[in-house]
């Protein structure tokens with residue numbers, strides 16, 4: 001009779017292919033749907049998941065819009081599964097979405113958390129098109145929270161909108177969020193531990209590190225994961241430099 005090697009069969013495979021620690025931040029390369037639920041509680045989930053977008057159209061301008069093709073190639077136009085937001089495992093959530101998703105996502109978040117608000121990033125330099133609708137000058141994000149994780153910041157920080165330009169990204173990713181937008185969001189979330197399960201190039205992580213928060217990021221694309229590691233390493237060094245400067249003053 002062969003005795004099965006129980007310790008080996010019990011050892012579950014890790015759900016991620018890489019884990020990198022940078023100061024108070026931990027980054028996982030892999031599928032957020034397999035990883036997030038193994039990590040336990042986070043005070044806040046801040047996420048910019050794939051939107052639901054109709055990428056057809058664009059007419060004669062289409063050729064100039066390289067990021068449209070990249071969004072399609074990387075399947076960032078197919079939405080996300082709401083089950084990744086478990087209101088029993090976090091105190092609050094911030095979710096970016098396309099304006100067409102606002103009604104459905106609001107209903108879901110309003111039903112899962114005690115409070116919620118729709119906020120907006122106004123782009124000061126939107127694409128100069130309007131076709132049969134409005135200019136693409138606003139992106140929405142929904143902030144939903146439970147009592148102990150209410151909106152943070154001073155009165156002046158608590159506006160529901162921020163206006164800033166769409167930056168020219170050096171990070172080879174079609175949908176990088178500007179530092180100013182992410183810094184505002186991190187100022188407004190209550191709590192100390194932040195997780196971004198759709199981390200991309202690490203924009204949430206940079207803002208979290210600069211604000212002295214604990215950060216966990218998940219990204220499945222190895223190229224974007226590597227960019228996030230670079231960006232967060234630089235942010236960590238900058239945060240340490242500023243802290244040393246402050247201590248010396």
Ligand SMILES: C[S@@+](CC[C@H](N)C(=O)[O-])C[C@H]1O[C@@H](n2cnc3c(N)ncnc32)[C@H](O)[C@@H]1O
Pocket residue numbers: 030031032033048049050051074076173175176177197198199200201202203204218219220221224
């Ligand atoms: C809209 S982008 C986020 C961009 C990010 N906010 C930034 O500023 O760089 C969404 C990211 O989620 C990643 N992603 C999509 N599905 C994923 C999954 N199941 N697990 C982990 N990452 C995923 C994509 O590769 C993409 O980089």
